[in-house]
Amino acid sequence: MEKNIFHVITLHKNFINELVIQFWSDMRLLEFEGKDIFQEFEINVPERILIEQRKDLDEAVEKIGFPMVLKAQVPLGGRGKAGGIKIVERESEAEKAVKELLDNEIKGHPVNYLLAEEKLDINREMYCGIVGDDKNGSPEIIISSEGGINIEEIAEKSPEKIKRKRVDPYKGLKPYQCRNLAKELGLEKDGFKAFSEVLFKLYNVFEGCDAKLSEINPLVETNDGKFLATDSKIIMDDHSLFSHPKFEKKKDRHIEDELEREGSEKGVNYVDLDGNIVVMANGAGLAMALMDLINKIGYSPAAFLDTGGGLSEKRMEDSLNLLFKKAHRDEGVKAILATIRFMISPPDAMVKGLKNALQKKNVDVPLILIVRGRKRYVDSAKDLLRDTDIEIYTDIEQGVKAIKEHISER
Amino acid sequence: MGMLIDSRSKVLVQGITGRLGKKQTKLMLEYGTDIVAGVTPGKGGETIHGVPVYDTVQESLEHHDIEISTFYVPAPSVEDAVNEAIEAGIEFGVIISDWVPYQDEMKIKRAALNSEKFRYIGPNTPGIAIPDEIALGMLSSPSVMTDGNVAIVSRSGTLTDEIAEELTERGIGQSVVMGLGGDPIVGTRMVEAVEMLEKDDETEVIVLVGEIGGTMEEEASEFIKENGTKPVVSFLAGRSAPKQKQMGHAGAIVRGVKGTIKSKIRAFEGAGVEVAETLWEIPDIVEKHL
Numbered sequence: 027m028e029k030n031i032f033h034v035i036t037l038h039k040n041f042i043n044e045l046v047i048q049f050w051s052d053m054r055l056l057e058f059e060g061k062d063i064f065q066e067f068e069i070n071v072p073e074r075i076l077i078e079q080r081k082d083l084d085e086a087v088e089k090i091g092f093p094m095v096l097k098a099q100v101p102l103g104g105r106g107k108a109g110g111i112k113i114v115e116r117e118s119e120a121e122k123a124v125k126e127l128l129d130n131e132i133k134g135h136p137v138n139y140l141l142a143e144e145k146l147d148i149n150r151e152m153y154c155g156i157v158g159d160d161k162n163g164s165p166e167i168i169i170s171s172e173g174g175i176n177i178e179e180i181a182e183k184s185p186e187k188i189k190r191k192r193v194d195p196y197k198g199l200k201p202y203q204c205r206n207l208a209k210e211l212g213l214e215k216d217g218f219k220a221f222s223e224v225l226f227k228l229y230n231v232f233e234g235c236d237a238k239l240s241e242i243n244p245l246v247e248t249n250d251g252k253f254l255a256t257d258s259k260i261i262m263d264d265h266s267l268f269s270h271p272k273f274e275k276k277k278d279r280h281i282e283d284e285l286e287r288e289g290s291e292k293g294v295n296y297v298d299l300d301g302n303i304v305v306m307a308n309g310a311g312l313a314m315a316l317m318d319l320i321n322k323i324g325y326s327p328a329a330f331l332d333t334g335g336g337l338s339e340k341r342m343e344d345s346l347n348l349l350f351k352k353a354h355r356d357e358g359v360k361a362i363l364a365t366i367r368f369m370i371s372p373p374d375a376m377v378k379g380l381k382n383a384l385q386k387k388n389v390d391v392p393l394i395l396i397v398r399g400r401k402r403y404v405d406s407a408k409d410l411l412r413d414t415d416i417e418i419y420t421d422i423e424q425g426v427k428a429i430k431e432h433i434s435e436r
Numbered sequence: 437m438g439m440l441i442d443s444r445s446k447v448l449v450q451g452i453t454g455r456l457g458k459k460q461t462k463l464m465l466e467y468g469t470d471i472v473a474g475v476t477p478g479k480g481g482e483t484i485h486g487v488p489v490y491d492t493v494q495e496s497l498e499h500h501d502i503e504i505s506t507f508y509v510p511a512p513s514v515e516d517a518v519n520e521a522i523e524a525g526i527e528f529g530v531i532i533s534d535w536v537p538y539q540d541e542m543k544i545k546r547a548a549l550n551s552e553k554f555r556y557i558g559p560n561t562p563g564i565a566i567p568d569e570i571a572l573g574m575l576s577s578p579s580v581m582t583d584g585n586v587a588i589v590s591r592s593g594t595l596t597d598e599i600a601e602e603l604t605e606r607g608i609g610q611s612v613v614m615g616l617g618g619d620p621i622v623g624t625r626m627v628e629a630v631e632m633l634e635k636d637d638e639t640e641v642i643v644l645v646g647e648i649g650g651t652m653e654e655e656a657s658e659f660i661k662e663n664g665t666k667p668v669v670s671f672l673a674g675r676s677a678p679k680q681k682q683m684g685h686a687g688a689i690v691r692g693v694k695g696t697i698k699s700k701i702r703a704f705e706g707a708g709v710e711v712a713e714t715l716w717e718i719p720d721i722v723e724k725h726l
């Protein structure tokens with residue numbers, strides 16, 4: 027089954043898309059960050075000024091003038107249709123638009139920055155993108171002689187306008203391959219040369235950023251024959267952020283919930299929810315399966331915490347502290363269900379972390395612990411926890427049902 | 437699962453002197469896995485739990501017959517280590533290391549496809565085990581797995597181990613327990629595992645454990661619909677996860693899950709695969725097919 031180009035392109039559109047979910051943990055750069063990178067790689071981008079507050083507008087007026095395009099910087103597509111792009115003709119209009127854009131959210135995202143740009147006289151819009159093909163172990167080049175906000179429609183109605191090519195990641199994309207691809211689109215003369223050069227540079231961006239995706243949509247040809255990337259999309263790879271410290275620092279910028287942020291800082295996967303039972307496990311799949319059980323017995327998860335593997339004393343302590351904070355903050359929390367599976371590590375570190383956390387526990391919410399896995403570690407965990415009054419189960423069903431009893435007693 | 441591994445397989449551990457490599461080598465040896473050598477560049481000449489350590493894979497193969505390598509090397513070195521193993525002639529790799537860069541995973545996949553001979557599971561896999569025969573990776577608890585005829589193929593880590601234990605507690609043994617790996621680019625996709633298990637005489641029932649994201653479940657369903665002869669039972673974790681308000685580092689796990697889980701359930705059901713709604717139901721459904 028061929029991967030449908032539609033899936034790549036619909037990244038613009040919605041979040042119920044498989045590729046979006048695949049990229050769930052990865053950082054999507056904002057347009058201006060992507061354009062700064064494009065500039066480093068010598069891809070032409072429009073004249074632009076970043077606006078963080080009202081006073082930055084003066085510089086934009088001076089440098090760009092009118093008409094001016096103001097674009098909300100949010101990590102998602104479809105912002106134009108959501109009112110995130112405004113074209114203004116004079117200063118009073120610009121001031122009003124800046125205020126409006128900065129004060130409002132776009133599809134639930136706060137707008138912290140605007141990008142002010144010159145308005146271009148557009149002759150045509152094209153598309154180029156590079157994305158990994160997971161089945162084939164190759165980057166895939168996707169290009170089209172038509173681009174812009176209707177790219178999904180083009181992909182659907184005129185698939186012949188879209189060309190794709192896989193390349194060997196060890197060899198990369200060569201300039202001659204870019205020229206061949208430009209020819210395939212039917213480009214000639216300046217367009218041929220400019221497009222093949224931009225494509226080559228975009229591949230360098232993909233490699234240079236260790237990205238999961240790099241895309242220009244649209245790549246614009248102006249009436250006076252210039253080729254410019256008027257939007258940028260780069261999805262970084264979380265596993266490679268260590269080599270891009272500038273972005274690594276900003277990894278959590280979109281997290282608004284205080285506890286979620288703390289979770290990320292402590293290296294655990296915490297998701298805040300509205301239910302009544304807090305669920306924790308040392309593994310995301312296991313934690314999700316437990317959430318399903320909580321639902322099954324008629325309750326709903328109040329939070330999801332995956333401690334990750336190789337559970338250290340500190341991580342166990344941090345995780346429980348986080349859950350106690352949640353129980354403290356949110357009166358709806360009736361119980362905490364923690365499940366630890368022992369696979370390769372003895373329980374000593376986990377038990378120490380648990381005991382440290384219990385000493386500081388300041389909420390009257392029952393903690394139900396299920397321990398499972400390698401028998402000798404489970405036995406040893408029970409032994410080590412004998413001096414605490416914590417409730418321990420070695421069977422998931424019993425543990426989950428104990429929650430019910432606790433809640434009906436209260 | 438004779439085509440991949442069995443109790444006679446000779447195993448190498450790359451990254452054997454690291455904390456995780458050392459720890460897991462001990463547990464695998466206890467399980468009965470025939471680990472004949474380890475490799476850590478610069479640590480040649482040492483021994484770990486009685487296993488000789490070499491500087492290079494090539495060198496280890498000069499002294500031992502080896503078909504399989506398990507990888508515990510740090511993430512940034514995995515791509516290099518896998519290529520080293522491929523070039524030295526290793527046939528099967530189990531890449532336990534996690535947090536491998538995406539573009540390196542792409543290269544590993546390409547290198548394996550180019551080699552024609554080399555197959556692998558992972559990265560970010562809990563490993564693979566044939567109960568009472570061989571354990572490669574973290575799936576190595578004798579109390580959790582028992583010999584039998586049910587194969588578990590999972591995209592999860594701890595959940596794989598949990599499901600094995602649920603079956604064992606019910607007296608249902610396993611022919612093989614394998615984790616495919618939790619990353620987008622994995623060596624063996626779910627459909628490839630199902631194809632192998634279709635040919636495996638020891639396997640009577642296949643349990644597929646899926647997750648949100650990707651298209652592996654849909655792909656496997658297509659194959660099962662066309663060519664499947666053995667009963668398949670599936671479980672998808674996270675079906676009750678509510679839609680999330682924001683895109684978070686973790687938040688997006690929950691976001692939009694519903695639609696995708698639905699599409700996977702639809703695909704499985706369309707292929708005649710019964711989908712367990714909760715963990716508890718898995719042994720019940722499996723039992724019906726034995």
